[in-house]
Amino acid sequence: xxxxxxxxxxxxxxxxxxxxxxxxxxxxxxxxxxxxxxxxxxxxxxxxxxxxxxxxxxxxxxxxxxxxxxxxxxxxxxxxxxxxxxxxxxxxxxxxxxxxxxxxxxxxxxxxxxxxxxxxxxxxxxxxxxxxxxxxxxxxxxxxxxxxxxxxxxxxx
Amino acid sequence: xxxxxxxxxxxxxxxxxxxxxxxxxxxxxxxxxxxxxxxxxxxxxxxxxxxxxxxxxxxxxxxxxxxxxxxxxxxxxxxxxxxxxxxxxxxxxxxxxxxxxxxxxxxxxxxxxxxxxxxxxxxxxxxxxxxxxxxxxxxxxxxxxxxxxxxxxxxxxxxxxxxxxxxxxxxxxxxxxxxxxxxxxxxxxxxxxxxxxxxxxxxxxxxxxxxxxxxxxxxxxxxxxxxxxxxxxxxxxxxxxxxxxxxxxxxxxxxxxxxxxxxxxxxxxxxxxxxxxxxxxxxxxxxxxxxxxxxxxxxxxxxxxxxxxxxxxxxxxxxxxxxxxxxxxxxxxxxxxxxxxxxxxxxxxxxxxxxxxxxxxxxxxxxxxxxxxxxxxxxxxxxxxxxxxxxxxxxxxxxxxxxxxxxxxxxxxxxxxxxxxxxxxxxxxxxxxxxxxxxxxxxxxxxxxxxxxxxxxxxxxxxxxxxxxxxxxxxxxxxxxxxxxxxxxxxxxxxxxxxxxxxxxxxxxxxxxxxxxxxxxxxxxxxxxxxxxxxxxxxxxxxxxxxxxxxxxxxxxxxxxxxxxxxxxxxxxxxxxxxxxxxxxxxxxxxxxxxxxxxxxxxxxxxxxxxxxxxxxxxxxxxxxxxxxxxxxxxxxxxxxxxxxxxxxxxxxxxxxxxxxxxxxxxxxxxxxxxxxxxxxxxxxxxxxxxxxxxxxxxxxxxxxxxxxxxxxxxxxxxxxxxxx
Numbered sequence: 001x002x003x004x005x006x007x008x009x010x011x012x013x014x015x016x017x018x019x020x021x022x023x024x025x026x027x028x029x030x031x032x033x034x035x036x037x038x039x040x041x042x043x044x045x046x047x048x049x050x051x052x053x054x055x056x057x058x059x060x061x062x063x064x065x066x067x068x069x070x071x072x073x074x075x076x077x078x079x080x081x082x083x084x085x086x087x088x089x090x091x092x093x094x095x096x097x098x099x100x101x102x103x104x105x106x107x108x109x110x111x112x113x114x115x116x117x118x119x120x121x122x123x124x125x126x127x128x129x130x131x132x133x134x135x136x137x138x139x140x141x142x143x144x145x146x147x148x149x150x151x152x153x154x155x156x157x
Numbered sequence: 158x159x160x161x162x163x164x165x166x167x168x169x170x171x172x173x174x175x176x177x178x179x180x181x182x183x184x185x186x187x188x189x190x191x192x193x194x195x196x197x198x199x200x201x202x203x204x205x206x207x208x209x210x211x212x213x214x215x216x217x218x219x220x221x222x223x224x225x226x227x228x229x230x231x232x233x234x235x236x237x238x239x240x241x242x243x244x245x246x247x248x249x250x251x252x253x254x255x256x257x258x259x260x261x262x263x264x265x266x267x268x269x270x271x272x273x274x275x276x277x278x279x280x281x282x283x284x285x286x287x288x289x290x291x292x293x294x295x296x297x298x299x300x301x302x303x304x305x306x307x308x309x310x311x312x313x314x315x316x317x318x319x320x321x322x323x324x325x326x327x328x329x330x331x332x333x334x335x336x337x338x339x340x341x342x343x344x345x346x347x348x349x350x351x352x353x354x355x356x357x358x359x360x361x362x363x364x365x366x367x368x369x370x371x372x373x374x375x376x377x378x379x380x381x382x383x384x385x386x387x388x389x390x391x392x393x394x395x396x397x398x399x400x401x402x403x404x405x406x407x408x409x410x411x412x413x414x415x416x417x418x419x420x421x422x423x424x425x426x427x428x429x430x431x432x433x434x435x436x437x438x439x440x441x442x443x444x445x446x447x448x449x450x451x452x453x454x455x456x457x458x459x460x461x462x463x464x465x466x467x468x469x470x471x472x473x474x475x476x477x478x479x480x481x482x483x484x485x486x487x488x489x490x491x492x493x494x495x496x497x498x499x500x501x502x503x504x505x506x507x508x509x510x511x512x513x514x515x516x517x518x519x520x521x522x523x524x525x526x527x528x529x530x531x532x533x534x535x536x537x538x539x540x541x542x543x544x545x546x547x548x549x550x551x552x553x554x555x556x557x558x559x560x561x562x563x564x565x566x567x568x569x570x571x572x573x574x575x576x577x578x579x580x581x582x583x584x585x586x587x588x589x590x591x592x593x594x595x596x597x598x599x600x601x602x603x604x605x606x607x608x609x610x611x612x613x614x615x616x617x618x619x620x621x622x623x624x625x626x627x628x629x630x631x632x633x634x635x636x637x638x639x640x641x642x643x644x645x646x647x648x649x650x651x652x653x654x655x656x657x658x659x660x661x662x663x664x665x666x667x668x669x670x671x672x673x674x675x676x677x678x679x680x681x682x683x684x685x686x687x688x689x690x691x692x693x694x695x696x697x698x699x700x701x702x703x704x705x706x707x708x709x710x711x712x713x714x715x716x717x718x719x720x721x722x723x724x725x726x727x728x729x730x731x732x733x734x735x736x737x738x739x740x741x742x743x744x745x746x747x748x749x750x751x752x753x754x755x756x757x758x759x760x761x762x763x764x765x766x767x768x769x770x771x772x773x774x775x776x777x778x779x780x781x782x783x784x785x786x787x788x789x790x791x792x793x794x795x796x797x798x799x800x801x802x803x804x805x806x807x808x809x810x811x812x813x814x815x816x817x818x819x820x821x822x823x824x825x826x827x828x829x830x831x832x833x834x835x836x837x838x839x840x841x842x843x844x845x846x847x848x849x850x851x852x853x854x855x856x857x858x859x860x861x862x863x864x865x866x867x868x869x870x871x872x873x874x875x876x877x878x879x880x881x882x
Contacts, residue, residue: 034179035172037385039335040417044807047335075172087170091163094773097781098625099169100335100385106170125815132807134333134386135625137780138815 006067008033009077017064024048024059027074035075035103039132046131049104049111050074056111058130075103078110085155086110086148093144097135104131109145117153121146162644163630163773165383165623176385177340177355178414185341186215186255188403188413189262191269192422193244193251196280196800197293197492198273200242200251207268208254213261216406217269219252223402225371231361231393235294236458236495238369238398244273245293245457246492247801248423255403255411278799282454282489283431293457293490300455301463301488305470305726307544313446313481317437321517325434325510326866328794329454330427331420332499333812334624336385338395338424339414342404349655350377352401355384357392357622358662359654369398370405377401382652387624388785389498390425392664393460418805426795427499428453428465428488432510434473438518444533446481449473451507453488453496460497462488464599467732468592469503474542475511476553476590476739477533482542492800498664500785501842504591505849509867512587512850516857526854527566530588530741531557545597545722545733549830549838552765553588556741559824560586563761565743572745573858579751585855586743589847592734593839594667597725603671603717604660607636607679609701609708614646617676620660621668622652626841627774628668634770635673635834639680641696658714666738666839669770671717673834679715686711720832736830738838739765742783742847744819746855750878753871755791757852760819767830767838775840779823782844784813789845790852792868811868 001016008031015030024041027033027050039045041060048059051073078084086109089095096102105128112119112127119127124145125138133141168174205217220227220241227241228234240249252269256262277291284290285298292298314320340354350372356362359381367374384391396413403411415423433450451469455462466488473484519526534553541547560566569584576582595601606618617636623629629649637644650656652663660671684697687708692700701708722735745759762779769775792811796803804810829836849867857863862877 028179029181032181033172034175037176037336038178039337040807042417042806042808045335075170079171083167083170087167090170091166094163094777096163096166096169097627097777098335098384098386099165099174100176100625102169103172128815130814132335132812132814133781134335134388134785134812135781136777137782137784137821138818139780139821140777142815 002065004064004068006069007071009074021064022060023062023064023067026064027059033074033076037100037103046108047101047104049107049131051107051111054111054114056108075106078106085151086113089144089148089151093140093147095136095140095144101131101133105133105141113149113152118149163627164633165629174383176336176383177353178336180341180353181412182341182343182410185410185412186257186407187259187262188253188255188411189266190250190399191252191266193240193247193249194271195244195273195275196247197276197278198244199276200240200244201272201274203251204270205252208265211261211265211268213257214254214265216255216403217252217265218402218406222406223369225369227369229365229369229394229398230458231461232463233459246494248495250399253399253403255407278492280491280493280800282452282491285491286452286487286489293492298490299487300459300490301466301486303729304485305543306483308481310446310448310481310483314437316439316445318440319518319521320435320437321514321521322435323514323865325432325513327430327506327509328789328867329429329494330499330789330793331795332388332390332425334386334388334390337415337417337420338391340400341410341412342400343410350401350404351380352397353380354395354397354400355391356381356395356397357387357624357664359620359622359652360659361662362394362397363654365394366397366401370401378655380653382622384622384624388500389502392498392662393425417807421795421802421805425460425497425499426494428455428462428496428503430469430506432506434510434514436514436518438522440522442522442524442529442532444477444479447474447479449484451486454491454493455488456491456493456495458495460495462496464731465498465503467729469507471543471732471734472504472590473507473511475508475515476535476588478535478539479542493797494795494802500845501591505786505789505846508587508589508846509850509853512847513853513863513865516854526586527557527561541733543733546735547737548720548735549832550765550767550828552826552828553590553739555826556739556763556765557588559763559826560741560743560761563743565745565759565761579749581748581750581860583746583855583858584743585746585851585853585858587847587850587854588741589843590737590739591666591843591846593670593736593738594665594719596732596734597721598730601661601719603675604658605672605675605679605715606658606712607683608712609710611709613698613702614648615640615642617647617649618657619649619651619672619676620657621663621672624663626668626778627771628672630774631669631770632672632676636676638835639677640698642698666842669837670719670833670839673837674717675715677834678717679713682715683711683713686713736832736838738840738843740843740847742851744848744851744855746852746859748856748859748874750860753874755856755869755874757787757819760821760848762821763824764840764843765826765828766840767833768836769825769827770835770837775825776823778840779844780821783821783848784818785845786848787818787852788813789867790849790869792870794868
């Protein structure tokens with residue numbers, strides 16, 4: 001086991017990582033951040049999407065050792081007491097059904113909006129194309145991201 | 158009706174909602190399962206010595222450690238909880254382990270030595286149904302065999318000017334919920350064995366746990382909601398019993414979650430069906446008879462296979478007047494993966510067959526496919542497909558008429574004409590109906606409890622789990638309407654046998670219907686109770702406010718018993734049904750005739766589901782259902798070879814993602830039905846039904862090949878195109 005230091009939702013975390021410790025297990029089991037979901041453990045479903053230095057990754061495919069000195073944002077870190085406009089848009093657009101894909105979708109969409117505040121529909125679909133949702137048919141999720149983009153632009157930086 | 162707020166959404170977008178598989182407790186053990194090593198084998202011996210000796214292992218259980226009945230299964234308890242002398246499919250469990258870590262638990266499973274004698278693998282349901290087949294179960298593999306008739310099929314055949322015949326094969330679709338099966342079991346402070354495991358049937362599965370553990374049901378509590386998707390696959394028991402057994406054996410909290418591979422291995426799939434269908438019509442396009450044979454592969458155990466077969470038989474006519482009907486149904490045991498409830502419950506398979514034939518009849522007669530459907534559509538006052546009386550609204554005609562005006566349909570010729578070179582473009586249509594609730598002969602009673610809380614608020618307890626369909630939202634809207642209060646003043650609890658009354662499973666598209674009916678009944682009792690106490694006002698809300706503290710704690714019980722047909726068939730339980738929802742759908746399809754790839758850019762759906770309780774909920778169900786049925790049409794199939802899946806991974810299973818789905822427009826005929834709460838029926842399953850056939854009909858329109866074996870994967874389309882020349 002090797003010492004690793006990283007930022008999780010802005011807080012400094014020191015821990016020990018083995019050569020097989022995955023980020024998803026560390027978040028869920030060690031830190032109790034169960035907002036990051038597990039659906040397949042092979043990078044197919046996107047439920048465990050988190051931002052690593054601002055870019056979306058599947059936490060099931062990232063070794064904890066790879067996160068040394070880096071910053072991880074999970075769904076729990078998106079809102080600081082009041083909902084983020086993206087989260088509000090998900091609720092308003094009806095983009096939430098069973099809710100199990102929702103955290104991963106929110107993180108993938110947040111990663112997109114950070115890179116490109118004005119994405120077109122195709123870019124949104126592309127950015128979410130690694131995230132599986134069985135309930136919604138994706139339509140309302142795409143609309144939620146469009147709505148959030150409009151509002152974030154209106155509200156300014 | 159109120160606009161409605163999705164009360165469960167905030168916890169889900171922030172990640173704070175705790176799903177059963179998210180839970181953990183101090184001192185918790187991790188469980189693992191030793192699955193069958195063969196799809197069919199006799200167990201010669203099981204040796205757990207090495208596993209028990211492993212440091213950190215706290216329990217190793219085999220069949221000898223099951224105190225009660227070592228069987229599960231909702232209808233017939235035919236599946237061992239832990240196999241004794243034989244394994245019948247790769248998802249059978251031979252032993253289970255609880256240990257201090259996940260790694261120790263799975264290592265211990267590998268250390269269990271199981272000696273087998275392999276048996277012949279029975280994987281072809283039609284061969285399995287023959288008397289000479291090797292038997293998966295005694296006395297025969299043919300577990301259900303029924304013949305239902307209406308009218309005189311021979312006379313119908315004589316009247317027919319055209320008869321179309323076809324054999325249709327449907328895939329082993331998986332429900333595909335994102336949260337796999339599992340959860341945590343523990344003893345609460347009162348010594349009640351609590352199993353927190355996502356499920357659609359808390360009370361029914363509590364009974365199965367009690368039966369296996371040999372303890373009274375009131376010593377067991379199942380917390381089943383929220384769950385990360387169900388779609389039928391969490392209707393029958395999943396891991397509740399093994400969780401409870403391991404907790405009972407160790408006295409400690411135990412966590413058990415199926416990996417995706419385990420879910421593919423052991424979880425419920427949609428019944429693959431082979432449907433032989435002849436449908437006849439007169440020259441004028443009037444349907445005159447249907448002659449059908451359905452063979453359903455239920456896998457190693459029955460689960461809900463009997464009712465699923467019956468629903469396929471009842472819905473094989475489509476939502477049309479068919480005077481003469483003969484339908485034979487066979488449900489067969491094999492060593493294939495376990496089949497059971499999956500969104501649509503047999504209706505999807507039947508719809509694919511009949512709606513394919515409607516298009517073929519239209520082509521033979523030179524009729525417009527929607528006109529043919531309109532001509533034969535069920536109308537109010539018509540008898541149902543099995544000759545039963547139909548209650549409530551019958552909106553098939555309105556759906557078709559509305560669909561006829563949709564852009565996807567009116568611009569179909571323009572879309573056809575836009576075909577270029579290797580790309581063929583077509584439009585496909587299909588109609589569907591789906592029963593709401595249980596059929597004749599099955600106990601069905603919706604239940605709800607309403608309790609008055611301080612501050613003019615109401616607690617509402619309904620059994621029906623929220624698996625994403627939004628039952629809590631629907632209940633809060635209906636309770637607010639029935640009580641005369643704001644939606645925010647209603648606190649809804651679902652999916653907890655410790656708090657909610659037993660109203661049967663969350664299945665059969667009946668959650669809104671039964672739960673809502675029971676809420677209205679409870680509210681009317683509560684209103685009388687409040688008046689008796691001297692509360693003045695027009696609604697429970699006003700009366701409770703008038704009484705203040707005196708009303709707090711007052712509790713009313715409500716129930717709802719939906720209508721059933723008066724008569725059915727001797728010895729057949731669960732059909733016919735009395736209430737149906739209706740839908741018509743059109744899709745644009747594009748086929749690349751070089752690669753066989755199919756794209757579905759646009760879809761238009763019109764539904765008639767009675768009064769709409771939540772528009773957002775309805776649209777979400779139809780958009781999501783469309784994609785569910787699209788997956789069945791184009792890609793989803795757990796392919797097996799001699800009972801063994803060729804892939805245990807999501808990467809080997811083609812589900813639609815955001816780039817693969819159509820833009821769906823949803824319309825509804827907002828007409829109150831004269832049955833159901835506020836005139837509402839149900840939509841959850843129906844939404845997945847017609848699109849599969851619509852896509853297949855669109856493929857035929859686009860490139861002239863008719864797909865009769867699903868899914869319509871590129872290689873299949875290419876083969877058909879090659880055969881056509």
